[in-house]
Amino acid sequence: MYSNAVRKRLRSAGVSVGKRILVEKEGKKFEGLLMPKTDFSDPDSLAIKLDNGYNIGIKLGKDVKIRKSRHREPKSILEEEKLETGKISRKLLKVKWDKSKPPVTLMSVGGTISSRVDYRTGGVYALESPEEILHNVPELSGIVNLKMEKPFNKMSEDMGPDDWARIARLAAKELNSGSHGVIITHGTDFLHYTAMALSFFLQNLSKPVVLVGSQRSSDRGSSDAGMNLICASHVAKSDIAEVGICMHGSLNDDYCLFSRGTKVRKMHTSRRDAFRPINEPPLARVWPDGRIEVKNSNIRNRTNDRVKVDSKFEPKVAMLKVYPGADPKIIDYYISKNYKGFVLEVPGLGHVPTTVSKKPWTTVIKKHAKDGIPFVCTPQTIYGRINPYVYTNLRLLYLDAGAIPGEDMLPETAYVKLCWVLGHTKKPEEVRKMMLTNYAGEITKRTEIENSLGGFE
Incomplete structure (x- = not known):
């Protein structure tokens, strides 16, 4: 809620939340919808959604003038209001089934892309139907026939293995049912x-x-939601039978990259092209007009085979980063809590502190590896691969202590894979064999120079 002083001035100006307002400050004018104050925003600052979709905050000092806007709301915002307040009949937005287009299932599980902005309240709510998806991105109706599934709605940081299994079961069901x-x-x-x-x-x-x-959220002018969905739809009807992530490939709105699910990582907090393929080229480059340029020779093609689900999973696996001065006793702690395996993010070609160090990791790893606890080492550098043969200390860790070199697997991939492997077996030799087996493109035999440090052109 805005402060008493701000609410008093708004009442005097005849403006309330959800109404249009004109603010003048230092000779500049700002016009748009007055938004509600969020929980953590300044109660003395106005939140305004400009007509271009961006939100701004303006401190309401004595030098600031406010009054009710005399201009009508832009047509796009009026349409949003009508939809959200029920003034547009759902029948008018009814999805028409086009037999010439392939059926594709859109599964909404949460996140910014699965939501819409309420331009009256400033709130965000989840999309519930194909009609709402097509209202946001009408181009999809010209590409595929959408079927909507919504198993749950969660922020990605709140998801876990049970959610992944649920998504997998529903995906397999849809694929085996004609999607x-x-x-x-x-x-x-x-x-x-x-x-x-x-x-x-x-x-x-x-x-x-x-x-x-x-x-970027759908209310922002720089939102990537629409183009990402359009490109994803083109991939979904293509012959590329792979799990992957389809997101912006550059800072511009020109193309997306479809990258393998085991070789892709979010490499920036906010850039639209944050998801990059690691140690291999993307599976494909995808344009909004439907062009698809395959960039990777290791791709499965579409077939009529029935998809199966194998979601056996051991959640008691820890990821640990090795850093200067790190105490290996943390491993003892996790084992006391009944953890079954470890993924270690290690520097360089795969080192950990040895017996020369005051806190040797090799000794602790060797002790627990003899008891059947697997330790999989992956590169902190993200790019490149573990090599157990170059230095003496590497041989001590991998050949003597018994750690498993994770090749060029991403740390996160190695974590998920080890959990999956331990869900099938706890036998040390079988675990080692499975971790070094390439099941889903997670290991590349050779890293080409053009695929290093983000380059793949």
Whole structure:
């Protein structure tokens, strides 16, 4: 709620939340919808949604003039209001089934891309139907026939293995029931974890499973939601039978990248092209007009095979980062809590502190590895791979202590994979064999120079 002083001035000006307001400050004019104050915003600052979709905050000092706007709301905002207040009949937005277009299931599980902005209250709510999706992105109706599924609505950071299994079961059901592909709208923070899990869970995959999110909300002029969904729809009806993430490929609105679910990672907090393929080229480059340029030779093609789900999972796996001065006794703590395995993010080619150090990790790893606890080492550098043969200390860790070199697997991929492997077996030799087996493109035999440090052109 705004402060008493602000509310008094708003009443005097005849303006209330959800109405248009004109603010003058330092010779500049700002016009738009007055938004409600959020829980953590300044109670003495006005929140205004400008007509271009962006929100601004203006401190309401004595030098600031406010009055009711004399201009009508833009047509786009009026249409949003009518839809949200029920003034537009759902019948007018009815989805028409086009037999010439393939059926695709859109599974909404949460995140920015799965929501709409209420321009009256400033709130955000989840999309519930194909009609609402098409209202936001009408171009989709010219690409595919959408079927909507909404198993749950969660922020990606609140998801876990049970949610991944639920998504996998529903995706398999849809693919086996006639859908040409599945699109999963999802929050971006942990999007790659879900993509990695589905890559292992969905066995005998015969059709595309496309995960998609947005870095910018749909009320912003720079939103990437629409184009990402359009490109994802083109991938979903393509012959690329892979699990992957489809997001902006550059800072511009020109193309998206469809990257393998086990080799993609969010590499920036806010950029629209944050999701990058690691240690291999993307599966494809996708344009909004439907052009698809395959960039990777290691791709499964569409078939009529039945998709199976294997979601056995051991959640008691810890990810630990090795850093200067790190105490290996943290491993003892986790084992006391009945943890079954570890993924270690290690520097360089795969080092940890040895017996020369005051806190040797090799000694602790060797002790627990003899008891059947697996330790999988992955590169902190993200790019590149573990090499157990270059230095003496590496041989001590991998050949003597018994750690498993994680090749060029991403730390997050190794975590999901180890949980999945331990869900099937706890036998050390079988765990080692499975971790070094390439099931879903998570290991590349050779990293080409053009695929290093983000380059793949």
